[in-house]
Amino acid sequence: MVIFLDTAFVLSLILVTDETEIARKYFKESTDSFVISISVYEEAFYVGVKLLAEERLNIKGKYDLRDYIKKKGYEFAKDFLERLHKLFELVTLIDDTKNAISVRNVAEKYGLLPNDAVIAATCKHHGINKIATFDSDFKRVDFLEIITLV
Numbered sequence: 001m002v003i004f005l006d007t008a009f010v011l012s013l014i015l016v017t018d019e020t021e022i023a024r025k026y027f028k029e030s031t032d033s034f035v036i037s038i039s040v041y042e043e044a045f046y047v048g049v050k051l052l053a054e055e056r057l058n059i060k061g062k063y064d065l066r067d068y069i070k071k072k073g074y075e076f077a078k079d080f081l082e083r084l085h086k087l088f089e090l091v092t093l094i095d096d097t098k099n100a101i102s103v104r105n106v107a108e109k110y111g112l113l114p115n116d117a118v119i120a121a122t123c124k125h126h127g128i129n130k131i132a133t134f135d136s137d138f139k140r141v142d143f144l145e146i147i148t149l150v
Contacts (some may be wrong), residue, residue, distance in 0.1 A: 003032045003147055005091065006133035007043040007115070014083045015048060017136045022149045026132065034091040036127065039118045044084060046082050052077045088147070097125040110140045120144060 003051035012023035027034075036115040037064060049069075056076050059068055073079060096118055097103065102125065120141050130140055132147045139146060 001032045002117070003030075003034050003127055003132060004131045005034050005036045005040065005127050006131055006135055006136040006138065007040050007047065008121060009132045010040060010044045010084075010087065011048060011088060012134060014044070014080060015051065017134075019149075023132075023134075024148075027147050034132075035126075036088065036091045037094050037096045037119070037122050039096045039115060039122070041088060042083070043115050045081070048080050048084065048092045049074065049077045052080055094122070094126055097122045099125065106141070110137075112137055112141070 008019075009023055011017065013027055017023075020150065029132065039105075050062070050065060053065050053068065053076065059065050064138040099121065102118050102121045104113070105114060105122045105126070109112060110117075110120065112120060116135065116137050120143075123129070124143055128145060130145050130147055130148065134149075138144055
């Protein structure tokens with residue numbers, strides 16, 4: 001079975017969240033094939049770095065974060081970025097859909113924000129109907145089955 005890994009799941013694999021234990025156990029023990037797209041990489045990269053900047057550097061705004069990175073780089077998040085890269089080596093990277101109309105239609109029909117709409121439309125484009133996520137917004141998408149992670 002092919003399972004798409006959503007950003008919330010990816011972040012729970014790499015950072016410590018309330019769902020980390022469940023995510024890591026499922027990822028380690030599953031015999032499924034995992035796929036992921038570059039939009040998930042981008043979102044996980046940004047959200048992870050933003051969370052770590054807030055936690056480690058007390059940087060809260062995106063512009064302050066941008067200025068800090070311009071001056072001092074990503075050293076504060078090096079461990080996170082290395083784990084993110086390693087995860088992407090363990091899964092199959094698929095192309096995001098390039099059909100903007102499909103993304104918009106999915107966003108409007110299911111009330112999704114743009115990144116989630118890209119993920120859902122990408123799954124539909126590739127015929128993937130199962131997603132590992134902790135994001136309840138995907139429950140509204142009738143062509144996706146959320147994998148029960150217990």
